[in-house]
Amino acid sequence: MREFIRIASGQGYWGDRFDAPIDQVREGPIDYLMMDYLAEVTMSIMQKQKSRDPNLGYAKDFIRLMEVLLPDLVEKNVKLITNAGGVNPVACMIAVREIAERKGYGGLRLAAVYGDDILNYLDALIASGNELKNMETGESIQTIRNRIRSANVYFGARPVVEALEQGAQIIITGRVTDTGLTLAPMIHEFGWKWDEWDKLAAGIIGGHINECGAQASGGNFLAGWKEVPKMERIGFPIVEAYPDGTLIITKHESLGGLVDVRTVKEQLVYELGDPKEYITPDVVADFTSIRLKQVGENRVKVFDVKGAPFTEFYKVSVSYFDGFTCIGQLTYAWPDALEKAKKADEIIRKRIEYLGLTFEEIHTEFLGYNACHGTTAPPVPDPNEVVFLIGVRGNNKKDMEKFANEIVPLVLTGPPTVTGFGGGRPRVREVIAYWPALLKKEEVAPKVLTISVI
Amino acid sequence: MKVQLIKLAHARSGDKGDTANVGIIALKPEYYEILKKEVTPERVKAHFGEMVKGPVQRFEMPNIDALNFLLHNALGGGGTTTLKHDAQGKTISTALLRMEIDVPDDLAIF
Incomplete structure (x- = not known):
C-alpha cells in the first residue's frame, strides 16, 4: 500500500x-x-x-x-x-x-x-410506486411530468x-x-x-x-x-x-x-x-x-x-421547463443617477401595463446601489452611476419578446445621460428549473464499461 | 459596544434551490462564543427583513468556530428561475456581516 x-x-x-x-x-x-x-x-x-x-x-x-x-x-x-x-x-x-x-x-x-440517466424509465419508476415527490415542497412529480428535460440519479x-x-x-x-x-x-x-x-x-x-x-x-x-x-x-x-x-x-x-x-x-x-x-x-x-x-x-x-x-436512497435531480425570463439593463450617469433609474423603472412598468403584457413576476434592481445587499445596505448619496436592471418571468413568450423591445427605446424617450445598451435587445431565456427527489437504491444500478485502446 | 460582524468573522455563502446558506467563521477562536450568543436565527431573520421570506435555521460548528445559517426562500425562486442579479446568493455572506452586534467593551479587535 x-x-x-x-x-x-x-x-x-x-x-x-x-x-x-x-x-x-x-x-x-x-x-x-x-x-x-x-x-x-x-x-x-x-x-x-x-x-x-x-x-x-x-x-x-x-x-x-x-x-x-x-x-x-x-x-x-x-x-x-x-x-x-x-x-x-x-x-x-x-x-x-x-x-x-x-x-x-x-x-x-x-x-x-x-x-x-433515468429519463427514459421515469414512467416505469413512477408506476412501480416511486413517488419522486419534490424533497423541498412535497409536490407530486405529476405537476411537472410533461415538462421534464432530464432526470439523473x-x-x-x-x-x-x-x-x-x-x-x-x-x-x-x-x-x-x-x-x-x-x-x-x-x-x-x-x-x-x-x-x-x-x-x-x-x-x-x-x-x-x-x-x-x-x-x-x-x-x-x-x-x-x-x-x-x-x-x-x-x-x-x-x-x-x-x-x-x-x-x-x-x-x-x-x-x-x-x-x-x-x-x-x-x-x-x-x-x-x-x-x-x-x-x-x-x-x-x-x-x-x-x-x-x-x-x-x-x-x-x-x-x-x-x-x-x-x-437507503439515492438523490435524484430532475430538470424541467418552467417558462421564460428576460432581463434588461441600462446605465444612468450622475447627476441624479438613482432617480433616473427609478424613473426608468416607473416608465417600463407603465409600458407593460399599457401594452397589456402579463408576467408572473417583475423584478427591479439598482446595480451599484443595492442589488447585492438589498435593505441591509445603507443608502449611497449621489452615486456616480447606477445600472437599472429589470427582469420579468412568465409563460407567454410573445409577451416576453414585447418586453425585450421596450428597453432600448428608453435611451431616446426616457431620462437623460443613459448608456449601456450596446447589447441591444435583451434575450428571452428558457427557464430550466430543478426538482430534487429521492429514489430507493435498489431501483437503479450503476454500470461500468471498461475498454482498452487498440 | 456595538461592532459590525465583519470585525469578528469571515464568511462564505451559496445556494441550494431557493435556500441560501451562509457560514460565518470567527476570525479568532475567542470570538466564537460571542457569535453564538449574539447572532441568533431570530436576529438574522430580522436583519434581512423582507429579503428572507422563509425561516432562518442555525447550526453550530464549534470545531471550526463557525455558525451555519440556512435562509429559506431567500433567492427569488433560486438558481435558474430567479430574476435576482445575485442568483446564487454569493454575496449574501457580506450582507450578513453588515449586522451590528453587542460585544464587551474591553474586547480586543484587530
Whole structure:
C-alpha cells in the first residue's frame, strides 16, 4: 500500500479555468486528477444536445482538454476521474478513445460509468410506486411530468472504485457526486471497507474541499483575498490522503494561491446544510467532527472526521421547463443617477401595463446601489452611476419578446445621460428549473464499461 | 459596544434551490462564543427583513468556530428561475456581516 496519495482538483465546474488541470499535472507530482463539470442546469443542456445528436451530451471542453493533457497523463501515469460524461459518458469515452488511438496509446484503459440517466424509465419508476415527490415542497412529480428535460440519479464512489479495480486510467462518469470523485481513489488505494464510516467520511470531506476548485486555495477568499499570491495562475487544491483517513490539503509550490486554515474553513461551510448530516450515497459525514491544523506553509491537516451509515436512497435531480425570463439593463450617469433609474423603472412598468403584457413576476434592481445587499445596505448619496436592471418571468413568450423591445427605446424617450445598451435587445431565456427527489437504491444500478485502446 | 460582524468573522455563502446558506467563521477562536450568543436565527431573520421570506435555521460548528445559517426562500425562486442579479446568493455572506452586534467593551479587535 502506498504511504499516501495525492488527489488534485482540476475543475470546479464546467467553464472553470481551462489550464488549471494542465498545471496540476505538469507543476508537481500528483496521482489522481479529479474534475467536476456538472451542475443541475448542466444536465438539461446536455440532454438537449444529446436529443439533437445521439453522440453528444457531454462536456465538449473536456475533449479539447484531452487533446492537450492526455500525453502528460499517460507519461506520468496520473489517473483521471471526471463527471464530464454528463448524460452520455459512453460517447465521451469513445471521443477520448479516438484521441488516444490517434496519439498511439495502445493498451490505455478507459472506463465509462453510467446508468444514472433515468429519463427514459421515469414512467416505469413512477408506476412501480416511486413517488419522486419534490424533497423541498412535497409536490407530486405529476405537476411537472410533461415538462421534464432530464432526470439523473447521483451515484457515489462505488462504480468509480469498480472502474479503478478494472484497471482504468481515465474514468468518465455521468452524474456521480462531486465528492465521490475524490473519495473513490482512497477506497481503491487503501482498501477501505464500505462500512468504515469515519474513513469514508474523511474522503467525502476531501471531496468537498476539492469539488469547487480554487475556492479552497485562495479563490473567493473573504478573510484574506488581498494576501493571495499570483491569482492569475492560482494553484487548485490537492488532497494528500493517508490510509487512516487523515488528509493534508495543499497545492503545488510553483503556482499561486494560498492554503491555510481560513481558506479551508470557508470552503467547508460552502453550500452546507445541516453540518451533522452531510448525506452522500456512500456515507453520512459529520462536519462538526472535523479538526484542522496548519502543519506547514500551504499545508492544512484535516483529521478526526466521523461518519455514519448511508441512507437507503439515492438523490435524484430532475430538470424541467418552467417558462421564460428576460432581463434588461441600462446605465444612468450622475447627476441624479438613482432617480433616473427609478424613473426608468416607473416608465417600463407603465409600458407593460399599457401594452397589456402579463408576467408572473417583475423584478427591479439598482446595480451599484443595492442589488447585492438589498435593505441591509445603507443608502449611497449621489452615486456616480447606477445600472437599472429589470427582469420579468412568465409563460407567454410573445409577451416576453414585447418586453425585450421596450428597453432600448428608453435611451431616446426616457431620462437623460443613459448608456449601456450596446447589447441591444435583451434575450428571452428558457427557464430550466430543478426538482430534487429521492429514489430507493435498489431501483437503479450503476454500470461500468471498461475498454482498452487498440 | 456595538461592532459590525465583519470585525469578528469571515464568511462564505451559496445556494441550494431557493435556500441560501451562509457560514460565518470567527476570525479568532475567542470570538466564537460571542457569535453564538449574539447572532441568533431570530436576529438574522430580522436583519434581512423582507429579503428572507422563509425561516432562518442555525447550526453550530464549534470545531471550526463557525455558525451555519440556512435562509429559506431567500433567492427569488433560486438558481435558474430567479430574476435576482445575485442568483446564487454569493454575496449574501457580506450582507450578513453588515449586522451590528453587542460585544464587551474591553474586547480586543484587530
